[in-house]
Amino acid sequence: xxxxxxxxxxxxxxxxxxxxxxxxxxxxxxxxxxxxxxxxxxxxxxxxxxxxxxxxxxxxxxxxxxxxxxxxxxxxxxxxxxxxxxxxxxxxxxxxxxxxxxxxxxxxxxxxxxxxxxxxxxxxxxxxxxxxxxxxxxxxxxxxxxxxxxxxxxxxxxxxxxxxxxxxxxxxxxxxxxxxxxxxxxxxxxxxxxxx
Amino acid sequence: xxxxxxxxxxxxxxxxxxxxxxxxxxxxxxxxxxxxxxxxxxxxxxxxxxxxxxxxxxxxxxxxxxxxxxxxxxxxxxxxxxxxxxxxxxxxxxxxxxxxxxxxxxxxxxxxxxxxxxxxxxxxxxxxxxxxxxxxxxxx
Numbered sequence: 001x002x003x004x005x006x007x008x009x010x011x012x013x014x015x016x017x018x019x020x021x022x023x024x025x026x027x028x029x030x031x032x033x034x035x036x037x038x039x040x041x042x043x044x045x046x047x048x049x050x051x052x053x054x055x056x057x058x059x060x061x062x063x064x065x066x067x068x069x070x071x072x073x074x075x076x077x078x079x080x081x082x083x084x085x086x087x088x089x090x091x092x093x094x095x096x097x098x099x100x101x102x103x104x105x106x107x108x109x110x111x112x113x114x115x116x117x118x119x120x121x122x123x124x125x126x127x128x129x130x131x132x133x134x135x136x137x138x139x140x141x142x143x144x145x146x147x148x149x150x151x152x153x154x155x156x157x158x159x160x161x162x163x164x165x166x167x168x169x170x171x172x173x174x175x176x177x178x179x180x181x182x183x184x185x186x187x188x189x190x191x192x193x194x195x196x
Numbered sequence: 197x198x199x200x201x202x203x204x205x206x207x208x209x210x211x212x213x214x215x216x217x218x219x220x221x222x223x224x225x226x227x228x229x230x231x232x233x234x235x236x237x238x239x240x241x242x243x244x245x246x247x248x249x250x251x252x253x254x255x256x257x258x259x260x261x262x263x264x265x266x267x268x269x270x271x272x273x274x275x276x277x278x279x280x281x282x283x284x285x286x287x288x289x290x291x292x293x294x295x296x297x298x299x300x301x302x303x304x305x306x307x308x309x310x311x312x313x314x315x316x317x318x319x320x321x322x323x324x325x326x327x328x329x330x331x332x333x334x335x336x
Contacts, residue, residue: 083300085271093268119295148295148316155224181317184231185224 009036016043024053031059034067041067045075054086061094068098073105080109080120092123099130106136115146122149126156134160141168147176151185158189166190214331215239215257219249219275220264220293225316229262229323236324237333246270250278253285260331261290263310265301273308280309289330293318 010033018030031047034040041064048060064072079091095102102124109121122140125133137160140153150172157165169186176182216238218229223244230240241256243249246263247270253261261279265272272292280286292310294301302313311330314322327333 085266085273089266089268089271116295151317155222158224179317180320181228184228188224188227 009033012037012040015040019043019047024056027051027053027056028059031056031063035063038067041069041072042075045072048075048079048087057087057090061090065094065097068101070101070104073098073101077102077105077109080117081114088120092120095124096127099128099133102128103130103132110136110140110144115149118144118146118149119152122152122156126152126159134162134165137161138165138168141165141172147179147182150176151182154182154185154189158185158192161189161193163193165193169193213237213239214259214333215241216260216262216327216331217241217243217249217252217256217258218262219243219246219267219272220262221245221267222264225264232320232323233262233327235320236327238327238331246272246275249275253279253288254282258288259333260327261288262327263290263292265292265294265296265305273304276305276308276310289332291326291330 015030015033015037018026019034021027021030031044034044044060044063044067048057048064051057051060064076073095076091076095079088082088082091106121106125109124110118112118112121118140122137125137134157137153137157141150141157144150144153154169154172157169161169169190173183173186214237216233218226218233218240220226220229221244226242226244230242233240238260241252241258243252245267249261249263250270263272263275267275270278272294276290276292279288279290289311290309291312291314292305292308293314293316294305295316296302305313312326314326
């Protein structure tokens with residue numbers, strides 16, 4: 001079996017064995033070559049949960065972006081609760097690269113009881129190339145009860161918000177009347193949206 | 197959970213403005229810190245992630261660092277561990293900042309070498325007071 005670039009595709013079973021090898025270089029090569037096997041997405045997600053090498057993790061995430069699906073997005077979204085900050089940040093960056101895969105799950109993440117998970121969901125939205133992203137962020141501003149979640153949404157709307165968003169920002173300003181940071185952030189976002 | 201740590205800092209700031217490095221990936225947050233800290237008399241330098249912050253700490257002299265925890269490339273904990281392990285800069289005082297109000301992030305921040313821990317959003321008066329306290333700035 002050959003790819004169009006005439007590169008041999010390695011056997012899946014052998015790659016999965018290599019994914020548990022002691023040497024990071026062997027695991028890294030296996031993680032890279034798994035991108036040719038759509039059925040390897042879940043084993044790659046499993047490996048990501050225990051992989052200690054940053055470079056192997058990075059390759060696993062690149063492979064998972066290549067193999068992206070709603071199921072992969074769910075597995076990556078679970079890392080938003082991780083205490084491993086580099087892994088959590090890497091998961092956020094990977095999810096930003098799979099808008100169609102993560103979109104069906106964003107409402108659940110934005111409704112999570114943990115405000116930090118909601119902030120990370122807003123961070124994903126801010127860089128997501130998805131037509132609904134500005135409206136979902138505006139809904140966060142309208143309805144989320146936590147000031148830091150709203151502040152994250154204001155920051156994201158400064159980048160991708162439209163003039164229709166301004167009324168939501170004005171309402172948020174009234175909700176947090178007297179909060180110096182929120183007033184500062186809203187002013188900055190409105191100036192950017194208005195193109196000043 | 198906010199408490200000062202007794203990491204000594206005795207830089208001589210007589211006759212000059214104290215320099216603070218703000219390390220945060222949020223541009224609005226950096227602008228806010230700059231606005232507050234410049235009004236309080238600090239000279240402010242910015243870094244947009246931990247790696248940029250580490251490079252600036254190694255090449256410039258600072259009296260204080262304001263460090264966000266959640267950042268791309270190099271997070272706040274990892275940045276602090278690098279700085280505290282580098283003899284030439286390990287004594288630079290640092291305030292770590294997070295959105296987490298519980299004890300979990302605070303304990304990790306102090307373990308990583310923070311002198312003080314604050315939770316967003318931070319009122320300007322509190323940021324000024326803590327920055328002066330941790331940097332050892334005497335208010336005239």
